[in-house]
Amino acid sequence: MKRVLSRLAQAGLSALFVLLIAAHVVGLIHIAPMQRAEAWLYDAWLIRTAPAGVDDRVAILDIDEASLKSLGRWPWSRDTLSTLVERLFDRYGVAAVGFDVVFAEPDTSSGLDTLKQLASSDLAGSRDFRAALEQLAPRLDYDARFARVLAERPLSLGYYFIPQGYGDAKTGMLPPPSLPAAAFGPLQPGTPPPTGYGANLAAFQQAAQGAGFFNMRADEDGTARQMNLVSLYDAGYYLALSASTLRVAFGGDPALAGIDRQSVLGRQYLSPWLEVGGIRVPLSADGTVHVPYRAGSPFPYLSAADVLAGKAPLEQLENRIVLLGSTAPGLADLRVTPFSNAFPGVEIHAHLIAGMLDGTIRATPPWADDARLAAVLLLGALLTAVLLRFGPTVGLAASMVLLALLLAAYGAAWSRFWVVPMAAPMLTLLGLYALNTAYGFFAATRSKRQITKLFGQYVPPELAAEMSQNPAHYTMEGQSRDMSVLFSDIRGFTNFSEKLPPAELAEVLNAYLSTMTRIVQQHRGTIDKYIGDAIMAFWNAPVDLADHATRAVQTALDMQAALAQLNQEFAARGWPDVKIGVGVNTGRMSVGNMGSEFRMAYTVMGDAVNLGSRLEGITKQYGVGILVTQTTVEADPVHAFMKVDDVRVKGKETPVAIYEPLGPKDGLADTVRQDAAEFEAAFARYQAQDWDAAEAALRALNARAPRTLYDIYLERIAHFREVPPSADWDGVFVYTTK
Template sequence: MRLSHFISHHYIRLLLGVLVTILLLAHVVGAFNLGFVNAMERFAYDARLQLLMPGGQDPHIVIVDIDEASLQREGHWPWGRNKLAYLLDQLFDHYQARLVAFDVVFAEKDESSGLAALQALQKARPQPALASMIDDLAPALDYDQLLANSMQGRDVVLGYYFRHDTRLKQNIGVLPPPVIQADALAGQGVAYLHASGYGANIPSLQQQAKAAGHFNPDPDDDGITRRIPLLVVYQGGVYEALSLAVARQVLGDVELNLGFAGGEQSAGVEWLALGQHNIPVDAHLNALIPYRGRQGSFAYVSAADVLHGKVPQQQLQNRIVLIGTTAPGLMDLRATPAQSVYPGVEIHANMIAGILDGRVKQQPAYTLGAEFLLLLFLGVGLTVLLPRMRPAPASVLVVSVLLLLILFNLLSWQIGVVLPLASALLLVVVIYVLNMSYGYFIESRSKRQLAQLFGQYVPPELVAEMADSQHELGLQGESREMTVLFCDVRGFTSLSEALDAPTLAKLMNEYLTAMTRVIHQHRGTIDKYMGDAIMAFWGAPLHDDQHAAHAVNAALDMVRELGKINADFQQRGWPVLTIGIGLNSGDMVVGNMGSEFRMAYTVLGDAVNLGARLEGLSAYYAAPVIASEFTAQASTQYRYRELDLVRVKGKDAPVRIFAPVAGDDASMDQELSQYELALTAYRQQQWSQAKSAFMALQATYGVRMIYSIYLERIAYFSQHAPSADWDGVFNFESKRGIA
């Protein structure tokens, strides 16, 4: 027996290892997506980047920062373009910058000079003297033209942005000429990022720029910017990123080409070629940003200091200058692996420097195959070896494998190749944990844990049945169709005030014991006691196709049992108890829930809340048991009296509520039939007919609260007609009844 037991559980461990391996292999090949694995891979990428960033400050690129100090000295943004023209003149004439790129878009004309107002005045009231004055002033007041003149013949690169929201139709400004026509690259298997619109610069400025590039980031699902789409397609044209446009100008406006793995297009694109420089890209032409370090990896100078000539000339001479902002109010701050709040302009600086220095990391197409083979090797090897090993040697083996994986991955990173890491680490750890914990958590303790967990909720005779049906059980939250019961003692506060503490405790213990016994007899699970209230449910932990019927039967038996309890209580001189019960069926979340300090097997959900609301309505209708329409539909073997169509607090949709009817006699059948006719007349607003029907019911079968309720409503509606859209719904404004 021991040998067969060992072999059985050995194969179970093998099966678990194989399943984990297959799951991760399916994720790698794209059969389905495991979001948490992607999140772990992003975390591993960020950790390697932060650990191995080169640091220091790049000497070739300087950021002219429109910072808070500049805004305080020169005025709020946007500045007049005459000031930007002077800034360009300073950079090229005084500081002799190599190239200037704007991380800014000039999408609208600058009318801050007042020239447009003067021209409008002249047009409205023509005056020769005013016209002559405007002609003289126009060159100095046309700020857009001043900036365009300053750009003319200089290495200036402008920025713009693309939109990917098809709901926004209007484009702004003009795009530069595309660097490639998409048709020229058709059939090359490149998954371009397509744009639906753009916001670009006004024509007069775009015409004078040497180049322009988009500054759209491509953040991952977690909102962190790790890559930039170097090429984007819009209406048949291929447009370059700002960083790529700057790099091409620095390299001499070199031609742009695509490079494919092994020289074959079918193998997939792997790089963009700029002359002798290759930029590694993925299938979507995204390039990983080679972050040099945290903010400040490139020299920053204040734009105000440049305007006033306060920056040492050698700091900007022959440098690539990026004009951008770090001012929080201008909203160009992004989340990056290097730093959670990072200036967008420095992202472009990192990309430009990486292209020129050849530091852009690559993720070759072969990494997918390498990851697949590595997972297959590790999965098969560890699945076979670990079940045969003792815990200590197995732990040493797993730690050694993890260290080797991490070391090899870091070495690959250092030579510029980014290999996946998270899936391999996860596979090793999961297979190890499954093997080490299987015996403790699954084999030796399963039945004892089952008894400890559910013994307080279900009758002891069901524990053995549950142990034989463990495949049906789940401690973690799951959604099931179930029935919930809420029971409460009416007027418990005043009752408790009339008894001393020992007597009250004894009374409640006997009452709760009797009610719990009835619930257990009908296969119910006690959720909790809340003072004098009981919460129970059917359908878990064991599945129960008759959960609604069992719950209704239990509720009716609880009412009958209460009669016996009250007879005994009266003999002792104790007060008589009255209870109200609410039942509802529907989808609920059931499982072991709570905190690290205390857990409980319980149910949650909207259907549970409705059950609690129905219990609160039982006093209003003087019905000991109220069931929702969902419970009534699921337990048609019982007869029901439809009480009302109500909208309880916290619910938008109305629900029909019913009172289950005990017994089976012809008189009750006749009463229910007459009641249904009276209720139909009420809902059709036939007030006179409905009143007669309910009064006849009272005369024949005695006064019931439900008849009195409808007669009171009919009297009101006869004098105050309901609105035209009245649907017969009665609204309850509080949790426990009418407000």
């Protein structure tokens, strides 16, 4: 039942995710990352497929820094512009010129107005002055000359529309609309119509064969990917500068427009189109097209100053469509495109003209939103079913296959000059896979997290991970089982702590406990608790360990071995050496979550646990670092041991044999084996009250390698010589303290 509910929840989350993306596709909500992904996909594909090479049909006449330095700041006099236009057509034989600038103010730089004022005032009586003025006026009327130049040649002026929210000023004279408002039938532009404009002087507009708006359009991220070729204003549609320039270049015939009706799966769609110069261009529903950028530097840039001076190469201008614009930073006509963050705005018009000439203009087909909505819903449902039925591995393969199909569809549409947004269905697949995989992971690891929460503070992370694979096998309920327990303690800790200030003492303890805990966990031990400087650990719970005794003994040996390095670090900081005693016992113990209603702890209890604690306490009596019991020796086939004594600890009547671990049997030095054997023989003679033989053996051992252990037995022998043991003495040493 729980599995069914989990699957239902997983399916519900998947459906909600798909519906959110679908709501974005139909415009009910806006998901900004989706738009950024769409832009990234478009840019990547555009850059990958953009054609390279130089275009010999379009050139850019650049108002660059060199021109400004040579001819003065912009705007230049109309006399200069007239000469420039005449030079372009008469010397260089260009096909047409489009102005990416606007001429909104009259040119008074010739001084003609001043001369006329003098003729009507101070020099009103001078016939010679009036005669000279009549002869000079045609040459000094720069605007009239510029208008004549415009009227005689195929040129398109530029102007701009003012978008809604930016005022409603109307300056200059707009050309008549190129198309009536009903040109595209029931289609409406996707953006609100402009509320004003900034156009050219009436004389220029009336003289010119064409004019087009040069407004740029940017996406949410500020990048120019699409441009309007037509814009609705008042009574009709107006052409963009690129379309207007192309129209005059091909003879100036009127532009045409209309809509094509398409039937896709029984549904009717309307596709608008625009025709200029005999070239039909498909449009998106809002009158935009995608700019067909080319790679590299396809259009030559020629300095306006060089053209005026006659220095520009003829072959770069002859029979070309020329666009007059600026790359000078001070004139602020730089845009962000998929290819550059500082792209001359005039070049965007050049790419549009080249695209119209090549027939490579791309538009978004009217069925694009329906197609991607269907892809989101159908592919989302399909992938969800696969993930629920077959899991993440098959789901990953299915996701990759479906993504490949979507990319293939995107490429196929691109090859037909359609831009069909595919980021939404692609992100649907990726998001569904990630969501379902994450859900499956969290659902599958819920019990694992519970195990980690319960046992993570006791066992090392790798054990917690192992336990989480089968959480039902582990419990914190009390149980009785054979286990090994270890106690360790710093010897003389009270004196040790008095030598250090509290802050340094805390550092010492932290370093010591961290090192020792790491060793316990390396051998899969469970930390029970810290008692001041003491450590209590156990093995064979909660994880089953058949070799728990061996692991406990090796842990004790490694803890003693680690002290050498640790003490070197302490000595370098002026801290005293640390010495520890370790006791290990194996036996039947109770383990589980024990405590009170106020606090619980996973711990072990029982006589075997208490004995392990006693062993740690008496290690210092024998001058050894580790003591283990007979039961531990019997359960550990890996290590070699030396019997140290038979003792009765406080609170116990049954004697216990205690041993010192010598190390792994494999690789144990012969001298260590020999010394252990000789000591055990001496200990046997001691228990048999053969004082002389025991003493001789112990002194021989002490002579080779002095040990506190040997001295203790020599002292006992000396004591028994003076005070012989009772007749029923069994050789067991009795401890009356813990």
